[in-house]
Amino acid sequence: MSDxxxxxxxxxxxxxxxxxKDISMNLQKGEVLALLGENGAGKTTLMNCxxxxxxPTSGKIxxxxxxxxxxxxxxxxxxxxxxxxxxxMLVPELSVAENVILGINRxxxxxxxxxxxxxxxxxxxxxxxxxxxxxxxxxxxPIGMQQRVEIIKTLYxxxxxxxLDEATAVLTPSEARELYGIVKKLTKEGKxxxxxxxKLEEVMEMADRIVxxxxxxxxxxxxxKDTNVKELATMMVGREVLFNFKERTNSIGDIxxxxxxxxxxxxxxxxxxxxxxxxxxxxxxxxxxxxxxxxQIELSEALTGMMDYQxxxxxxxxxxxxxxxxxxxxxxxxxHIPQDRQAxxxxxxxxxxxxxxLADYRKLPFSKNGLMxxxxxxxxxxxxxxxxxxxxxxxxxxxxxLSGGNKQxxxxxxxxxxxxxxxxxxxxxxxxxxxxxxxxxxxLLDERNRGVGVLLISxxxxxxxxxxxxxxxxxxxSFMGILDKKCTDIGEIGMLxxxxxxxxxxxxLQ
Amino acid sequence: xxxxxIMGLFGKDYSRKLMLSILGILLGLFFGGVIIxxxxxxxxxxxxxxxxxxxxxxxxxxxxxxxxxxLGIVGLAVIFAYKAGIFNIGGEGQFYLGSIGATIVGTIPxxxxxxxxxxxCLLAAIIFGGFFAAIPGYLKAYRGFNEIxxxxxxxxxxxxFTSYLLQGPLREPGTYYNRxxxxxxxxxxxxxxxxxxxxxxxxxxxxxxIIIYFVFKKSTLGFRLENVGMNKRxxxxxxxxxxxxxxxAMCVSGAIAGIAGAVEIMGVNGALVENFVVGIGYDGxxxxxxxSLNPLGAILSAFFFGALRNGANSMQISIGISSAFVYIIQAxxxxxxxxxxxxxxxxxxxxxxx
Numbered sequence: 001m002s003d004x005x006x007x008x009x010x011x012x013x014x015x016x017x018x019x020x021k022d023i024s025m026n027l028q029k030g031e032v033l034a035l036l037g038e039n040g041a042g043k044t045t046l047m048n049c050x051x052x053x054x055x056p057t058s059g060k061i062x063x064x065x066x067x068x069x070x071x072x073x074x075x076x077x078x079x080x081x082x083x084x085x086x087x088x089m090l091v092p093e094l095s096v097a098e099n100v101i102l103g104i105n106r107x108x109x110x111x112x113x114x115x116x117x118x119x120x121x122x123x124x125x126x127x128x129x130x131x132x133x134x135x136x137x138x139x140x141x142p143i144g145m146q147q148r149v150e151i152i153k154t155l156y157x158x159x160x161x162x163x164l165d166e167a168t169a170v171l172t173p174s175e176a177r178e179l180y181g182i183v184k185k186l187t188k189e190g191k192x193x194x195x196x197x198x199k200l201e202e203v204m205e206m207a208d209r210i211v212x213x214x215x216x217x218x219x220x221x222x223x224x225k226d227t228n229v230k231e232l233a234t235m236m237v238g239r240e241v242l243f244n245f246k247e248r249t250n251s252i253g254d255i256x257x258x259x260x261x262x263x264x265x266x267x268x269x270x271x272x273x274x275x276x277x278x279x280x281x282x283x284x285x286x287x288x289x290x291x292x293x294x295x296q297i298e299l300s301e302a303l304t305g306m307m308d309y310q311x312x313x314x315x316x317x318x319x320x321x322x323x324x325x326x327x328x329x330x331x332x333x334x335x336h337i338p339q340d341r342q343a344x345x346x347x348x349x350x351x352x353x354x355x356x357x358l359a360d361y362r363k364l365p366f367s368k369n370g371l372m373x374x375x376x377x378x379x380x381x382x383x384x385x386x387x388x389x390x391x392x393x394x395x396x397x398x399x400x401x402l403s404g405g406n407k408q409x410x411x412x413x414x415x416x417x418x419x420x421x422x423x424x425x426x427x428x429x430x431x432x433x434x435x436x437x438x439x440x441x442x443x444l445l446d447e448r449n450r451g452v453g454v455l456l457i458s459x460x461x462x463x464x465x466x467x468x469x470x471x472x473x474x475x476x477x478s479f480m481g482i483l484d485k486k487c488t489d490i491g492e493i494g495m496l497x498x499x500x501x502x503x504x505x506x507x508x509l510q
Numbered sequence: 511x512x513x514x515x516i517m518g519l520f521g522k523d524y525s526r527k528l529m530l531s532i533l534g535i536l537l538g539l540f541f542g543g544v545i546i547x548x549x550x551x552x553x554x555x556x557x558x559x560x561x562x563x564x565x566x567x568x569x570x571x572x573x574x575x576x577x578x579x580x581l582g583i584v585g586l587a588v589i590f591a592y593k594a595g596i597f598n599i600g601g602e603g604q605f606y607l608g609s610i611g612a613t614i615v616g617t618i619p620x621x622x623x624x625x626x627x628x629x630x631c632l633l634a635a636i637i638f639g640g641f642f643a644a645i646p647g648y649l650k651a652y653r654g655f656n657e658i659x660x661x662x663x664x665x666x667x668x669x670x671f672t673s674y675l676l677q678g679p680l681r682e683p684g685t686y687y688n689r690x691x692x693x694x695x696x697x698x699x700x701x702x703x704x705x706x707x708x709x710x711x712x713x714x715x716x717x718x719x720i721i722i723y724f725v726f727k728k729s730t731l732g733f734r735l736e737n738v739g740m741n742k743r744x745x746x747x748x749x750x751x752x753x754x755x756x757x758x759a760m761c762v763s764g765a766i767a768g769i770a771g772a773v774e775i776m777g778v779n780g781a782l783v784e785n786f787v788v789g790i791g792y793d794g795x796x797x798x799x800x801x802s803l804n805p806l807g808a809i810l811s812a813f814f815f816g817a818l819r820n821g822a823n824s825m826q827i828s829i830g831i832s833s834a835f836v837y838i839i840q841a842x843x844x845x846x847x848x849x850x851x852x853x854x855x856x857x858x859x860x861x862x863x864x
Contacts, residue, residue, distance in 0.1 A: 326750070347737055347740045361730055372730055
């Protein structure tokens with residue numbers, strides 16, 4: 001088979017960060033290639049270089065054997081490359097046909113020849129069994145159908161190379177199965193497909209060949225028939241960084257947080273947490289692993305009063321709580337490092353000093369008789385800057401001026417300094433460099449050793465394996481199992497993350 | 511981008527903000543001058559008569575201050591709500607409700623001192639204005655309605671409700687005019703300087719400005735309200751009942767606008783009439799924005815607008831430039847104050863695209 005797309009030593013740098021480093025790979029005609037890697041491994045960046053959204057810093061791209069420079073999306077379209085992004089690029093108020101020609105209708109055609117487009121869309125839809133009505137409004141279509149509109153958009157533009165970014169992330173299992181069928185049909189028609197994913201089950205279902213990326217680097221390539229889920233998980237996460245945690249120095253204490261049968265529906269009545277039960281003890285780090293979007297945010301917010309839940313019990317320090325506010329969570333001495341530090345954890349326009357007393361302003365010495373005590377707030381800010389090595393010109397600097405790592409240190413300083421009983425940390429090192437990551441993990445270990453019950457919710461398996469004492473795997477809102485770190489390995493967790501559960505692991509459920 | 515620019519008004523580099531306001535005013539006057547020039551009049555002449563009419567004599571200054579007071583108090587109302595992230599366009603409606611409250615209490619003869627009667631009138635205005643603002647406040651905080659739309663629509667309701675009252679229950683018995691009975695002498699605001707029209711409303715305005723300044727500078731309440739305004743989600747995360755705080759901010763804002771209505775009735779008009787003030791809610795927004803949301807700055811920006819209004823009459827009489835022309839200057843000044851902070855970002859972006 002011939003190569004339709006060849007990447008040679010592609011490097012992409014953003015200011016300081018190298019997102020892709022010397023990546024070479026090829027795509028053969030009629031194959032499904034899976035680009036596998038964890039969040040932030042550089043998969044989407046690499047493909048954005050191919051579809052014209054980014055320009056690679058260095059490296060060469062060949063399409064059908066000739067070297068090309070891809071300047072923009074239009075250019076990519078001409079070369080027969082189409083990408084379906086994770087977040088759909090559709091106008092909900094327009095019809096399917098209108099969305100299909102959006103951006104390619106030539107200005108000299110004053111009238112939209114929408115009838116012609118509609119019949120062509122109809123033809124494509126019939127060819128691939130999409131079952132799409134070209135006249136339907138996009139907003140009235142279910143997500144799975146909207147994705148097909150995106151696919152039709154690329155087909156209408158005569159794409160031969162189709163890139164699907166995390167295509168099943170938004171689909172229900174049955175929609176995903178239908179997508180697998182569509183992909184098969186596309187390859188039969190001679191299209192070549194790249195799927196970007198971190199889901200192992202999806203790879204095993206769809207791909208012919210797999211390229212694994214990690215930390216922006218090419219790790220390896222293998223045919224599906226020569227590999228298995230366990231091997232892929234190891235390649236994806238990286239064996240060498242695993243298990244170099246320190247031995248714990250304290251013993252596990254009493255139960256701090258008890259969760260029984262926690263079930264939560266979101267505002268659209270979709271079940272996001274399904275019957276979750278666990279105990280969090282003083283002096284342990286309880287890690288919750290899992291692929292992003294499987295209920296991590298809902299779990300952390302239900303436990304801190306930010307989201308209401310429908311069924312189950314949350315027992316904090318022996319007291320059962322029902323429908324509690326964030327204020328109560330604060331007075332229960334529960335600290336929370338939220339996933340989104342910019343939108344939730346900090347007020348960007350406020351100074352470091354004021355962000356450090358976002359909740360603690362209620363207490364002496366930061367306020368007295370309803371008045372803020374500015375001197376005490378400033379002194380505290382200075383102290384925290386020193387203690388947590390926050391790189392800033394002073395405590396009066398607005399946090400928006402700080403780097404990601406230093407922003408996170410402000411949150412860490414605030415949430416740890418109040419000496420919590422329970423610390424709920426969600427993706428505490430996301431987007432941080434290695435130094436800041438080490439700092440944050442060490443602080444979490446220090447808190448554990450101090451006797452705090454730490455709930456670490458992270459999509460980075462490496463992080464969980466490094467510092468957690470027990471590990472639960474969250475998949476589609478429920479725990480696939482709770483494992484002791486001593487008797488588990490990456491392959492087992494990888495399988496549970498993908499939703500694969502077998503009898504052997506059943507035995508370790510608590 | 512506009513929203514980001516307005517957000518940029520939070521914070522505390524006061525001198526930069528003062529410069530910003532002055533720059534906005536100067537640019538407004540400059541482009542206003544261009545328009546005057548296009549009408550065949552020397553802009554320097556026009557501005558001479560404008561300034562002369564505004565501050566050329568003690569009489570002129572007092573008239574300017576009289577126009578300043580309601581503008582400034584409504585400006586404070588807008589600032590209070592905006593600090594908590596609510597855009598109160600309903601200042602006019604709350605102003606009318608406040609004036610209704612003051613008229614009802616002020617027209618009743620009461621055997622009490624003037625101070626007590628005035629305070630009762632103000633309390634009535636606070637309650638009327640506050641409760642009227644509670645409607646959009648509740649809808650915004652608890653039901654997610656856009657406050658810009660609800661407050662604007664409620665303005666019409668308030669204005670037409672006032673007309674209804676003046677054609678029915680509140681109409682002065684035995685007249686054909688749509689006006690209420692005159693307020694009792696005990697319910698009027700006395701002049702600060704005897705023999706002039708300059709009334710105690712000025713003191714009320716200045717005290718309110720200072721109180722609101724200290725609420726946001728020093729108090730935990732101000733800290734919390736501003737947290738909600740800057741990042742509602744972060745405030746919620748930190749344990750605030752953000753909905754209640756937003757409702758509270760809106761009620762206080764409405765109460766302040768209500769006070770403005772009461773002060774205008776008790777200090778200037780002496781009775782409630784239809785449409786005695788037009789567009790005060792929108793002018794309040796202009797005052798707030800030109801002041802960069804600083805309550806003390808509102809004193810200056812309200813005086814600027816008050817003087818502009820007052821001087822406009824003399825300009826019209828002297829050289830025939832329509833007094834409506836000052837609205838162009840007002841609009842341009844606010845436009846530039848909101849626009850200027852975005853200019854560096856715009857340049858960066860433009861360079862980036864290149």
